[in-house]
Amino acid sequence: MSDIRKVVLAYSGGLDTSIILKWIKMTYDCEVVTFTADLGQEEELDGLEDKAKKTGASKAYVEDLQEEFARDFIFPMMRAGALYEGRYLLGTSIARPLIAKRMVEIALAEGAQAVAHGATGKGNDQVRFELTSMALAPQITTIAPWREWTFKSRTDLVNFATEHGIPVPVTKEKPYSCDRNLLHLSFEGGELEDPWLEAGPASYLLSVPPEKAPDQAEVIELGFEAGNPVSINGEQLSPAAIIKKLNKLGGKHGVGRLDMVENRFVGMKSRGVYETPGGTIIHAAHRDLESLTLDREVMHMRDSLIPRYAEMVYYGFWFSPERETLQVMIDKTQEKVTGTVRVKLYKGGVYPVARKSPYSLYNMDLATFEADKVYDQKDAAGFIRLQGLRVRGFKAKK
Known part of the structure; x- marks a missing residue:
């Protein structure tokens, strides 16, 4: 001392x-x-x-x-798609x-x-x-x-x-004990300590209740480059400015409210109320653009690591070799997550309705239900038979 x-x-x-x-x-x-x-x-x-x-x-x-x-x-x-316990x-x-x-x-x-x-x-x-x-x-x-x-x-x-x-x-x-920053506003304490009590109106500040949100949906376009949001409705903005503008847009429509009981790193459960309007919009639009631009196996592998990445952030291991190593892999997957997503904001929801990218992996000739010349549907029979060898053999031994 x-x-x-x-x-x-x-x-x-x-x-x-x-x-x-x-x-x-x-x-x-x-x-x-x-x-x-x-x-x-x-x-x-x-x-x-x-x-x-x-x-x-x-x-x-x-x-x-x-x-x-x-x-x-x-x-x-956000490039990692991180959600702690699938929600936070x-x-x-x-x-x-x-x-x-x-x-x-x-x-x-x-x-x-x-x-x-x-x-x-x-x-x-x-x-x-x-x-x-x-x-x-x-x-x-x-x-x-x-x-x-x-x-x-x-x-x-x-x-x-x-x-x-x-x-x-x-x-x-x-x-309440509150924590506010660019990304969110959190509330703990008061009636929130009883998980059976509904959060009072004073525990929300950034967003209107969904039932009081406008009856008319609002459609916006969010532009991305290498996994990062860079524009709103074609207007190029700085990272902080994008989040601020999306916070206002999302808050207006009751987007980004979360009431949850989570598992703290120290071992107890706690109940908190979170408002993350802009982050919720970015997360939904980013996931949607990835569906167009990420290879299936790359996406599935990355998704399997989301809970681990989120734990690193939640537990405090941002400056750790494992998080920094994983970030390199994540950022490699994001190199072609570039394009535009159109989303509809309505009564607390974020609904992607259209997406485009210069790196789109979507092939309309393959996906169409109309006649095509690039896919022989008979090939699927052999594919299914090969996939079935393992399960048929397993069942036969029972």
Whole structure:
């Protein structure tokens, strides 16, 4: 403890990290530098630098990392088609390695001996932050207050905040723990801790309820190059701008809502509500374009690896040799995933209705139900007989 003279804290300005800033200064008697990554939180960043300094920070970094986040983290994950447990688009998970990476870089530049985070001892984020720090700067110590202090609940934190004059962003009307970034908005806590209770209206912000979405469907065209979305309705946009625009379009139509119970890496089940409007549209359109451009066996092999890739992201192994190796293979499959997908947005759904690509593997002469000169249907009989040798032999021995 006496060796720690300066700490870089991943700071959101919320309840936990506000108290952690004050607690570290009191406990370690050291200088605290805060780092806040602008990953698309929008209004949540207003006044954050001033708040950090008023709470005791010697310096406060607030950096716009949205384009790096979209280009180098979200898009590679989207190219892999990653879904955790077949449903979750990993909005919180994919943000943590970037935050931790930049936090470590600042710690090295500032000559800090430690970094700190506000993840609880029950959550996944502690693993994600610390595995990233270990991978990039193993000599730096990590302080995890939730594993050290005597506070037992968020009620204890509210009492501490009140005692030290720290503004409290949690109320009885909105008792949620929220995480917002360019890709999604998540809610945990409150009535969501009971999986039998329906999520209240305050647990959704980015999207309208599907039943209140417009009665008229909206059709858009999403352009891709090498597996990445690059345009909307023919307009070329930056990675972050594409996600922002799709968030608005999807939110308008109630797209991207998910209420699920998931298996945390640390071993417990937890219930969360996620809103991922733009990511849901990208995922659906990307999958659809792959159906036109990927070889069958390549697609099936890649699909078999999606659960593993998603686990790497969810568990915090972004900066691991296995994820980086798998990414090389994934990106090889995406070289010709280029083209345009037309999708219909309606009442919470994303419906691909047309697709085209200069690398299309679709052969109308082969697929047609009309007369053709390229396929002899009699050949199928021999194909089926050969496929049946194994199953016929197996059944005969029973």
